[in-house]
Structures are given as structure tokens and as C-alpha cells.
Amino acid sequence: MKFLFASDSFKGTLSSERITQLLEAAAGRTFPGCETAGVPVADGGEGTIDAVISALNGTYRRLTVHGPLMEEAQSFYGEFEGDSAIIEMAAASGLPMVPADRRNPLNTTTYGTGELIRDALDRGYRKISIAIGGSATNDGGMGAMRALGVRFLDDQGNELEGRGRDLTRVADIDASRMHPAVAQAGFTVMCDVTNPLTGPDGATYTFGKQKGGTPEILDVLEGGMVRYAALLKEKLGVDVDKIPGAGAAGGLGAAFCVFLKANLKSGIDTVLDLVHFDSLLEGVDLVITGEGRMDWQSAFGKVPSGIGKRCRERGIPVAAIVGGMGDKAETIFDYGIDSIMTTINGSMDIEEALERAEELYISAADRTFRMLKAGMSLGRK
Numbered sequence: 001m002k003f004l005f006a007s008d009s010f011k012g013t014l015s016s017e018r019i020t021q022l023l024e025a026a027a028g029r030t031f032p033g034c035e036t037a038g039v040p041v042a043d044g045g046e047g048t049i050d051a052v053i054s055a056l057n058g059t060y061r062r063l064t065v066h067g068p069l070m071e072e073a074q075s076f077y078g079e080f081e082g083d084s085a086i087i088e089m090a091a092a093s094g095l096p097m098v099p100a101d102r103r104n105p106l107n108t109t110t111y112g113t114g115e116l117i118r119d120a121l122d123r124g125y126r127k128i129s130i131a132i133g134g135s136a137t138n139d140g141g142m143g144a145m146r147a148l149g150v151r152f153l154d155d156q157g158n159e160l161e162g163r164g165r166d167l168t169r170v171a172d173i174d175a176s177r178m179h180p181a182v183a184q185a186g187f188t189v190m191c192d193v194t195n196p197l198t199g200p201d202g203a204t205y206t207f208g209k210q211k212g213g214t215p216e217i218l219d220v221l222e223g224g225m226v227r228y229a230a231l232l233k234e235k236l237g238v239d240v241d242k243i244p245g246a247g248a249a250g251g252l253g254a255a256f257c258v259f260l261k262a263n264l265k266s267g268i269d270t271v272l273d274l275v276h277f278d279s280l281l282e283g284v285d286l287v288i289t290g291e292g293r294m295d296w297q298s299a300f301g302k303v304p305s306g307i308g309k310r311c312r313e314r315g316i317p318v319a320a321i322v323g324g325m326g327d328k329a330e331t332i333f334d335y336g337i338d339s340i341m342t343t344i345n346g347s348m349d350i351e352e353a354l355e356r357a358e359e360l361y362i363s364a365a366d367r368t369f370r371m372l373k374a375g376m377s378l379g380r381k
């Protein structure tokens with residue numbers, strides 16, 4: 001019996017690596033002597049640098065940047081031998097960095113992510129991967145581009161800060177003062193979702209609510225984002241609106257396409273390739289994956305859908321252990337995931353679930369393995 005563990009982190013509560021440790025212990029309790037392997041994975045959101053640094057022996061560079069509300073924030077990116085670096089936008093502009101009562105995508109900015117890129121360029125890195133997702137922002141990437149020298153102007157010629165609310169004001173773009181090293185560098189962008197920039201499946205209406213957007217705020221931001229997309233097309237000649245991934249991280253994907261001439265890739269597929277996931281599947285009987293919350297968004301390129309796709313191609317069953325389930329979580333059954341177990345095991349509010357994350361995960365892991373063991377005896381009589 002061989003199990004492979006490859007779960008996304010549970011945002012803000014459990015890292016991918018910790019989940020692997022908990023699964024290894026639980027597997028041994030129900031299947032003593034079973035063979036297990038684990039690999040940290042991520043899809044572009046929080047935890048992507050950790051997964052890639054552990055797979056490729058990178059090191060962390062730590063620095064101070066501006067967080068999502070322009071506050072001072074400690075951040076980091078990953079450095080590798082040669083001239084490669086990996087940046088995770090969630091490490092500078094991520095949702096957990098904003099206290100719940102201050103979350104409002106009109107006010108947040110990706111400026112800090114631009115500062116990370118600027119630092120990497122200044123230190124000579126020219127092959128830069130940027131993982132995007134898990135953001136607190138819906139600014140179309142204006143903040144990040146401003147940190148790299150692009151000026152976004154209102155109809156009076158005043159420079160805008162590059163927060164979400166500026167999407168409704170931006171009337172002109174001046175990219176002439178872009179950091180000179182941008183032109184010498186190659187950027188690969190790892191998106192955690194495949195959503196377009198605008199529309200019902202776009203950045204604002206899909207992910208704006210979790211960033212604190214009320215229906216009224218989302219309507220304002222969507223109006224601004226439509227305007228912004230038209231301006232990018234008019235001033236820079238690039239039509240990003242329908243590119244898959246342009247809507248990742250509140251439209252940061254779109255800005256990277258336009259200003260950095262970046263290729264947008266699936267974050268999970270890129271990470272799975274980097275950790276040689278396909279070869280890890282050799283001889284595996286069952287894979288366990290998961291994420292903090294599984295819902296209809298999970299099929300848009302998140303960890304479970306990426307893992308499910310590769311396992312289904314090889315006929316390997318996949319069980320998911322997730323914190324909670326939301327709307328249409330069962331859609332994931334069409335993407336190679338065979339079952340979903342939640343860690344929340346009784347009536348409790350989300351705060352309690354987050355506080356007791358590890359204990360609840362252990363219980364769910366034990367229940368999962370017991371269920372698998374029971375399933376193995378089916379048809380034996």
C-alpha cells in the first residue's frame with residue numbers, strides 16, 4: 001500500500017509541509033507499515049515559495065516592503081543559484097496581511113509586490129517567476145506597476161496611488177519611466193486561477209467578496225476594471241480581458257501580461273512539474289490532497305483540480321481533506337477528485353475551526369484512513 005500526500009496549505013492555518021507530516025502519522029495509525037511519500041505543493045497562492053524552495057534548494061531573501069494598505073510589512077522572496085528568483089505576491093499583498101475588519105478591495109494595493117520585483121531586479125535577477133493568488137487586492141496590478149515606475153494618471157494629470165478605487169479614476173498611463181531592467185528580464189507568472197479579468201467569472205465578482213467587497217463595492221470595482229481593460233488596450237495595444245489568468249490576484253495577471261510581457265502559466269502545473277510530481281506517482285495507490293476551503297472556485301486551477309487531473313490520467317484515486325466546503329464544491333468530482341472529507345466536524349464558527357486547525361485535521365485524517373480501510377473490505381464476503 002503506497003500513499004502520496006500533496007495538499008495545498010490551508011490559508012493562514014496549516015502549511016503544506018505540516019499537513020504532510022500529519023498525514024504520515026495518521027496513515028501509520030490505520031495502516032501500520034504502509035509506504036508514504038509527501039511533497040509540498042501550491043498553486044501560485046500562499047505557500048508557493050515554500051514549496052519551490054524546498055524542491056529546488058533555494059534560499060529566502062527577507063526585506064521590508066509596503067503591505068496591502070501601504071503599511072510597513074516584513075516580506076520575502078526566493079533566490080536560486082544563477083540569476084533566478086521566485087516572488088510570491090501573497091507575501092507582500094496577501095489577504096491574511098489585512099485584519100478582517102479592515103478588508104476592503106477599494107483600499108488595497110499590490111505596491112509591495114512591485115517592490116519585491118524591483119529589489120530582485122536591482123540585485124541582478126533576470127529570470128523571475130512570480131506566483132500570484134491569495135491576494136487582498138483588486139487593483140488591476142496598478143500598485144505593483146507603479147512601484148516599477150509606471151504612472152497612472154487621472155483626467156487632470158494627477159498621479160494615482162494604485163489602489164482598487166483608482167480603477168474608476170485612471171484616464172491615462174505613462175510607462176516611459178519603467179525600471180530599465182524590466183526589458184532585460186524574463187518573467188513567468190504562475191497563476192492560481194484561470195479567471196478572466198472582467199465579467200461574471202472575472203477577478204472582481206469571483207474573488208472580490210472574500211477581500212471584503214460588498215455588492216455595491218464590487219459593482220464599482222467591476223465598472224473600473226472594465227474601463228481599465230479598455231485603457232490598456234487603447235494606450236498599450238494589448239487586449240488582456242479574456243486571457244485565462246488575467247483575473248488572478250485582482251487583475252495583477254493582466255498587468256504582468258501588458259507591462260512585463262510575461263507568460264501566464266498555471267501555477268499548479270508549474271509547481272507539479274518543478275517537484276517532478278508525475279514520477280512521484282509511480283506505484284502510488286492513492287493520493288490525498290486538499291485546501292482550506294473547497295468550493296466552485298477550486299476547479300479554476302487550484303491545487304486539487306491540478307492534482308486530480310494528473311491522477312485521473314493514470315487511474316489513481318484521490319481523496320481530498322479540506323477545512324470547509326462552500327458552494328458547488330462537488331464540481332471537483334469532475335476533475336479527478338473522488339471524495340471530500342471536511343475537518344470541521346461539528347457546529348462551530350470559522351474562528352473556532354481556524355484556532356483548532358491542527359487537532360481537527362488529525363481527526364479528519366484518521367477518519368479518512370479508517371474509511372479507506374473499511375472500503376478495502378467491500379466485496380470480500
Ligand SMILES: Nc1ncnc2c1ncn2[C@@H]1O[C@H](COP(=O)(O)OP(=O)(O)O)[C@@H](O)[C@H]1O
Pocket residue numbers: 008009010011012013014045046133134291292293294302322323324343344350353354357358
Ligand atoms: N483549518 C481550517 N478550517 C476551516 N477553514 C479553513 C481552515 N484554514 C483555512 N480555512 C478557510 O479556507 C479559506 C481559504 O481557502 P484556501 O483554500 O486555504 O486558500 P486559497 O483559496 O487561496 O487556495 C479561508 O478563508 C478560511 O476560511
Ligand SMILES: O=C(O)[C@H](O)COP(=O)(O)O
Pocket residue numbers: 045132133134135136192193207247248249250297
Ligand atoms: O484573487 C486572487 O488573489 C486569486 O487569484 C484567487 O484568490 P484565492 O486563491 O485567495 O481564492
